């Protein structure tokens with residue numbers, strides 16, 4: 658079993674990273690973590706190469722991600738919310754999934770045959786709401802052929818309590834891990 662995990666937080670010891678670490682303790686199989694703030698992946702520039710061609714005109718770290726998306730079984734999108742959205746760098750990475758949308762829309766090609774399970778984890782200080790970020794995450798999941806998306810985990814109180822100090826979150830994390838393992 659292979660799991661691709663997108664981490665949208667720049668904080669290696671932050672709440673998003675803590676939840677990911679907790680999932681990894683019991684996750685079966687192999688995994689890859691894409692740290693949006695520590696990768697050499699730039700944003701889509703809408704050059705429209707993929708309107709006619711497979712892949713992407715930008716040659717960077719995303720090529721390996723495209724390969725892993727083909728074979729993996731699970732996708733996890735874990736991110737803080739910034740201004741009620743996924744973080745900027747995660748949106749940069751996510752914009753490179755536009756190649757899958759363009760393949761279907763303009764070339765009538767479905768590039769990812771293998772269906773995947775998905776989980777969305779969002780953390781926030783406590784302002785606004787998670788709706789917009791969740792909808793964006795679901796669009797990205799759809800581009801990667803995630804056909805079975807688990808109930809989202811929203812932890813929306815890091816201004817007051819870190820996940821590491823919150824015993825209640827453990828059960829929710831276990832449910833996600835069980836879903837991915839199942």
Ligand SMILES: Cc1cc2nc3c(=O)[nH]c(=O)nc-3n(C[C@H](O)[C@H](O)[C@H](O)COP(=O)(O)O)c2cc1C
Pocket residue numbers: 666667668671672673674736737738739740741742780781782783784785786813815816
């Ligand atoms: C630029 C910026 C914008 C933010 N916007 C929101 C927001 O709209 N709503 C919210 O609840 N928290 C917001 N936050 C707080 C972060 O979501 C919060 O600190 C979160 O714990 C960060 O995740 P991490 O601990 O995994 O890094 C914002 C933080 C930053 C730096």
